[in-house]
Amino acid sequence: MKFLLVNIQLFDSATKWGEYDHLARTISLSRNLVQKFSWAHVLGVLKHEMAHQWVYENYPQADVSAHGKEFHEACEKLKLHSQYRSTKVELASENPDFSIEEVANPLIEKVKKLMSLASSSNEHEASLAATKVRELYLKYNLEQADLGQKSDVAHVLISTGKKRLSLIEKKIISMLVEFYFVQVIVVHEFNAKTVEHYQALEVIGLKENTLMAEYVYHFLLRACKSYPGTSMKLGLLDGFAQKLKGQVVNHQPQEKALIVRAEAELEDYVHEYFPRLRSLRSSSRQISSSDYNHGVSQGQKLNLNKPISEKRSGSVKLIG
Numbered sequence: 001m002k003f004l005l006v007n008i009q010l011f012d013s014a015t016k017w018g019e020y021d022h023l024a025r026t027i028s029l030s031r032n033l034v035q036k037f038s039w040a041h042v043l044g045v046l047k048h049e050m051a052h053q054w055v056y057e058n059y060p061q062a063d064v065s066a067h068g069k070e071f072h073e074a075c076e077k078l079k080l081h082s083q084y085r086s087t088k089v090e091l092a093s094e095n096p097d098f099s100i101e102e103v104a105n106p107l108i109e110k111v112k113k114l115m116s117l118a119s120s121s122n123e124h125e126a127s128l129a130a131t132k133v134r135e136l137y138l139k140y141n142l143e144q145a146d147l148g149q150k151s152d153v154a155h156v157l158i159s160t161g162k163k164r165l166s167l168i169e170k171k172i173i174s175m176l177v178e179f180y181f182v183q184v185i186v187v188h189e190f191n192a193k194t195v196e197h198y199q200a201l202e203v204i205g206l207k208e209n210t211l212m213a214e215y216v217y218h219f220l221l222r223a224c225k226s227y228p229g230t231s232m233k234l235g236l237l238d239g240f241a242q243k244l245k246g247q248v249v250n251h252q253p254q255e256k257a258l259i260v261r262a263e264a265e266l267e268d269y270v271h272e273y274f275p276r277l278r279s280l281r282s283s284s285r286q287i288s289s290s291d292y293n294h295g296v297s298q299g300q301k302l303n304l305n306k307p308i309s310e311k312r313s314g315s316v317k318l319i320g
Helices: 029-035 039-058 069-078 106-118 122-149 167-179 206-224 229-244 253-273 289-299
Strands: 009-011 016-021 024-032 088-092 154-162 182-193 195-203 314-319
Touching: 009 029, 016 039, 024 029, 024 039, 024 106, 024 167, 029 039, 039 069, 039 167, 039 182, 106 122, 122 206, 154 206, 167 182, 167 206, 167 229, 195 206, 195 253, 206 229, 206 253
Parallel strands: 009 024, 016 314
Antiparallel strands: 016 024, 088 314, 154 195, 182 195
């Protein structure tokens, strides 16, 4: 895509995140947006205004302020997520996805109830509840794959505040991809307050899967903080992974084919969205076998036991 040079400025508005003025050849972004919200939100609003600019420069007869077919054509070319394509957008301060919803999500509601059981002091009851959560997600993903239609893909950004990911964080990422029907991309996120770039995780998949993956990421990070040393932390994660593998249901050939197809479709989507991907590399680390084995035994006892929520406080403003 080619664009003419335009001015980009900050403005103060109580009703708008951004606007494009073709007469002044200027894109304006809310000062509040840049200072207080995720950089992913800033880029989303900027691309929205760039879409209006592209329409004006390529379809002079079209209504530059409209959100018609020309505008959506530009959004496709810019790979702009659907959240940022409408005239009114709700942004949560920490996450570039999931506005507050009036209707409860049936799967999330069931998972919440099961997770409350997973905090039970009865180890057998807690383990059964955790297994049931896993089965619910497997069933849900099979049903979605069986529909044979392209489902909306959600993007969740997890800010790390770090310039380099630790070995433990990389291990958790690989577990999310293996067990939770998502793809995770490490991206650079700009922080307007520190004027520096940090690494962030973009979790991609069906909305319910990204919500669970985001929760599991933070849950496992918190769990690892309770154990000293890299060896024990790695053992904890491997022990939890072994537990998840033990919860996998034996699928029929047709079901396995559906899962493989769904995973392939998600991978294709991600490679189209991020055409220049490269794999994460992890350096080798000397491991203490005694610490590692202790971590494994503790990881096998881990249960996801705190409620997952899809509600996030947000602000609603127009995009011009």
